[in-house]
Amino acid sequence: SKETPHAGRSGSVSSPPFQAADYSQKIDVNPPKGTRDFPPEEMRLRNWLFQNFREVSQLFGFEEVDYPVLESEALYIRKAGEEIRDQLYCFEDRGNRRVALRPELTPSLARLVMQKGKSVPLPIKWFAVGQCWRYERMTRGRRREHYQWNMDIIGVPDVTGEAELISSIVTFFKRIGITARDVGFKISSRKVLQEVLSFYSVPETSFSKACIIIDKMGKIPLEEIKKELNSVELSTEAVDELLQVLSMKSLTELEEKLGAAGEAVSELKQLFSLAEKFGYSEWIQFDASVVRGLAYYTGIVFEGFDREGKLRAICGGGRYDRLLSTFGGDDIPACGFGFGDAVIIELLKERKLLPELPLEVENIVCSLDPDLQGAASSVATVLRGKGQVFKRAARINARRLILVGSSEWQRGMVSVKILSTGEQYEVNFDELG
């Protein structure tokens, strides 16, 4: 572009604070790699999905919160080798601060809970729907942003928290036509892992790293998994024992292995018993291989999966009782889940359950005479004032066409045409509402 010298206040010439637009090159009209636009039709589907997220959250008595998309990078610097850390969308801002586009919402929630301290009575029940980011090499062509629905309960130490969270997700699935034949929840507890590793006096510092490695099972070769577990101080014997336990799919089998006295088995049994009471037993199954890929989980973990096995996990969550202390705060028991906006839409498409969301319009107001534009505006304003929603374009399936014609207007009347039936009648302008 032609550089126009910018005479600063002192009159000296400095380089312009910005490059003037260069109109010789057409800009790339696509959004940045890995991101999406939401034109009207896609936006209606997104609003429908988020409305269901919000209504279910409020049905369970949760309050909506939100946080900045941009957070201090420090919130996400965990040393457990998580994928989310490797893909952090981070940079140094103009104030030389290390910042990141949030890859998840839970650390922001923990920060806000710490900020609020004792001013917020427990239990806290908050939900959020927020855009989250990752910077992934586009080789895999995966998205770099998605919207995540989160529900979190802070201050409830027992598994009633997790039971309620799973119930809220089941409620959501039912509202949008998904049944237990389409989707299930694999449920386990990181205390299973902890109890096995404690038999082999594996250092506590290896626990989170071991969880992250195990979460890669099925994604990388088993030999690689074993090697990585050895590298975080698990003996070959401990690894073999662990892999054997992780293959368990029955609580009875687990109880035979670990005994009934430990927290892992007792909490899982309590959760399955509560599931009976909530009426969602058919949706859940024990699966010891579920550990989830976030370092801070400390107890029950769960993930929603599609029973046809075609899609990635639909949602996931669990208990994270020690997240606040990793930020220097006092620990408060907590559990929560994240539910992305992409896989669920893929599932609805698969199951032919996408909702029909035509643009709905009540009225189109149309003046038949250029001199009646003002009158048409008065009619539109009255209709709007009465909560009527209308759009002027003729290509949308409005219910009524309000015609402001000269002869009728002189009699204080407007014509109303019901587009679906063709029925037409006159209405006194003063009685429009």
Ligand SMILES: OCc1cccc(Br)n1
């Ligand atoms: O599920 C992990 C994740 C985090 C941020 C953005 C996207 Br897309 N995916």
